[in-house]
Amino acid sequence: MAKVRSLSDLPPAFCPFPWLEQSFDIHGNLQLCSRSKLVRGESGETLNVKDSPDPNSLWNCSSMRKIRQQMLCQPQLPEECRRCSEFEALGQHSKRTSFMRAYPTWAPDPQELIQSTDATGSTNLSPSRFELRVSNLCQAKCVTCSAEYSSSLILDHLELQKRDPVAFRLVRPVYEQVPKPSQNWATASGYYDWLYQNLGKVKSLYFSGGEPLLVKPNTELIDTCIASGLSRNIELTYDTNALLISEAWLRRWDHFDRVNIRISVDGIGDKYNYIRFPGPWSSFERAAQLLAAWKNPRATVMAQITVHLLNLLDLSEIFSWFWELFGSQVNIRSKTHWKIIRDPVCLSLIHAPEATVELARSRVADLATSLDADARKRYLDQMLGVFELVRTQSEPRPEYQEDAVRLLSGLDLVRQTNWRETFPELSRLLAP
Ligand code: SF4
Helix, strand or coil: CCCCCCCCCCCCCCCCHHHHHHEEECHHHHHCCCCCCECCCCCCCCCEEHCCCHHHHHCCCCHHHHHHHHHHHHCCCHHHHHHHHHHHHHCCCCCCCCHCEECCCCCCCCHHHHHHCCCCCCCCCCEEEEEEEECCCCCEEEEECCCCCCCCCCHHHHHHHCCCCCHHHHCCCCCCCCCCCCCCHHCCCCHHHHHHHHEEEEEEEECCCCCCHHHHHHHHHHHHHHHHHHHHCCCEEEEECCCCCCCHHHHHHHHCCCEEEECCCCCHEEEEEEEECCHHHHHHCCCCCCCCCCCCCEEEEEEEEECCCCCCHHHHHHHHHHHHHCCCCCCCCEEEEECCCCCCCHHCHHHHHCCCCCCHHHHHHHHCCCCCCCHHHHHHHHHHHHHHHHHCCCCCCCCHHHHHHHHHHHHHHHCCCCCHHHHHHHHHHHHC
């Protein structure tokens, strides 16, 4: 079982991730964890796994050493950790504090991590948790996503560019082109091979994407863990759209020490099909029902709810669906994770009309009163904290609402959808 570890007897800027996890973004660029900014070299360059002869050299590179030194000797978290700093400044839980509250049994004690570090910031421990966000291969075309993270969006966005170039300029930008969805950096760099050679040291694998269940080398890695018997020492975490979850996947996952399945759900029924185009909701719901009936005491299912303008007014509906399926479940542990997007800018909560955000906040607060204190803390307090963060950063402007209408109307042209019919309440609140 995970244990609570206090940060109070540790250096104030300490976070265990730079001692435990080797993490890369979808291009293979080094980061500290999935929430941090990229780790950069002396001249501000990205540090890509494909350019490193051996992943070990990245683990104790000068930038990682400097970050560890700062975490041990300075009062402030490094700049790479701004998202954690922002939450903590508001008195909210960050990824760092949440991790300490459920400190995994496979991880060495924080004092051991600190002891492993020499004066230069180098650690003699090897990474034991690996983030594999290896490819943009995905079958979903979410409105809030970009071609950088979903290969299926490429054609839709090209079509949008042809039919409505103004709307096309409003989609979430591509910051760095992913070469080919069928390829991935972990294959190209030999990172999977390196993992196979070091499988005995692996304690936790975190798969994200794209859609990680579509990536064949990910599946081969899982099957090798099972065949070698090492799966019993390994924790798995997946960020998945869930559409491919089957009985066969549950049987695979049963071999592992612990399993965290984080399913993306941003709407219910037709709203799901619109936001996570083309769905279908029926496949997602079938997968969610399979998970809810799963008898695995070592598994946790988390609803990952990405909050944006399209679903802002439906958060209670989304949560109630999840609660009905998982809330009273005795077979499987469940949680929620709420997150906001910054891009596409016009769909971000930061720029949403204040009155609409307040209406959404009050609906979630009302719903929270219907839960007992424990359930409220587990499922809804984080979202109420996110509303606080949005309040401090809020920058509503009418032009963003006009942009939202233009973007959605452009996508409707390409997809033969109708956002005003699917989201009538939002449609009434936004400009014509
Ligand atoms: S402080 Fe936050 S952002 Fe930085 S490494 Fe830790 S969890 Fe990641």
